[in-house]
Amino acid sequence: MTNNLNLSKVKTKPVETIVKFFITMSAFAAILISIAIVFTLLTEAINFFRDPAVTFKEYFTATRWTPTFKNPVYGVLPLVSSTLYIALIACIISFPLGLFSAIYLSEFASRRTRKIIKPIMEILAGVPTVVFGYFALNWITPNIVQRFIPGSGVFNAISAGMAVGIMIIPTVASISDDALNAVPKSLRMGSLALGSTRRITALKIMLPAALSGIIASFILGFSRAIGETMIVTIAGGQYPELNLDPRKAMYTITSSIVNVSLGDTPHGTTAYNSLFALGITLFIMTFILNIFADYIARKYRKEYEQ
């Protein structure tokens, strides 16, 4: 869209050039941030692996993570397994609750109910994670986990996983809701007109039609559960060895990043560099999941676009 038909000769003012330069630069900030993240994580992580005290083999096969001990062992295995374990508990909670909430909102709720429930979900989504951490430690653990599951410790994977699950319900619900709403209305109407009930329409027509969007919401939820930090730091404990008992403490990638950084870790030490090795491990995990979710979501959007 150019407008060269100037009656009075208007020259581009210097202010316009400056403003345009500035906004172009702001847009390129997005690329700059990505580069900064990848570059800083990579350089410090490379320093970590160059350290004679660390080997690749140890990082990927040792079953302890004790960087601040006298004889440090850097094994990422227990951290990855704890992270996936807690994320899995979170998914068991959030997938059904989020998906069914979405089905209710898009297929059954009246406009008025929607108007009440949606803001509540938004508030739930806006609760800071440190608050969920407090809730997991001071409410879920004593009132649910320790009451119903004997042998549970003060810090345990179940309560951390449950709190993370509650935190990602709004993510799963809102993306699934969008996916269900993106299905053309004619499909729903056709199904109802042919005499199927609302349950059949929801489960056998709408759900399959919106499936790729719903799967995308699950993957994004899983990715958020992996990257969640404060809840698992507060309620998940710090057990630095391989552990598959959810009643006991675990040690996720994120909470060990926090705990190592709290200790005495001056710049340049192996412990300091280990933060970035963990950071890039976490970054790669979430990045792959996010790309995958984006790819699946894009696919379904095309299906119904004309």
Place this chain on the structure above:
Amino acid sequence: MNNSQLLKGTKKERELKELAFLSILYLCVTVAIVTLMTLIYDVVSTGYNRLLSDYELGLINKVTIDNPKDFLTSLDSRDPLKAGIGPAFAGTIWLMIIVIAATFPLGAGAAIYLQEFAPKNKLTRFIELNLTNLAGVPSVIYGLMGLAVFVRLAGFGRSVLSGGLTLTLLILPVVIVASREALKAVPDTIRQGALALGSTRFQAIFRQVVPSAIPGMVTGMVLGLSRAIGETAPLIFMGALTYVNYYPVTPLSGFTAIPIQVYNWVGYPQTEWKNTSSAGIMLLLGLLLSMNALALIIRNRFEKDW
């Protein structure tokens, strides 16, 4: 799908199944809402008498030096009954000022460029891809990046400025996307009308399109800001967790923030600390809810319905 599958069972059985399904849906939505209510009830019931001073509760008639001082203005203390949130509250306000000052020009600028000026080429698509991916990067990784870039490379040290800039980068992708939506909502007729009346493209955008998109952009900004002040993990790397018991005076001062202070208090086992951390959470949730309300008011009041 054939008819026999849809019309299984007697009419009564089908109706029962319908009812059962709907009940499950209700249950799932209720779980999310009840959890939020429980969380808020737990926090308020344990924190209210700490948030309000004894004087305000009418338990004592005069505020004397020996009585716990006002929670909102007093310093942190090793005694849970005297610990106040003053420095953390001030730190959060400092962060808000820095985040607003940095996010507004960058977020609005990038959105205007991408929505109004950017050519449809590979570079633009690459920027957009970057934005989507950045929105999914865990906040703890932004903290690591902030530690390497702002604290070390730029030499800002562990200061409120480093914290504010890290949070800015964290919310920038979200703010840019929201601002673009606001610009997208302005109908093309506005642009065409301005151009038809002889304004340049620059004038059309900056005198017609942007002003009418400002309420939407501000709404996105406020929501981004409310996410920023609830964040804990990235600030841990900015030294906000070391015992900071003074008010920040310059952007390069050390600082602590409300969520960090809450995390600190949650770590202490005694019950009195539970009341203190609940009081901190009440303040944090109060701040966030009022900001969300502000965003809602701006949206309803100023946004034009084209």
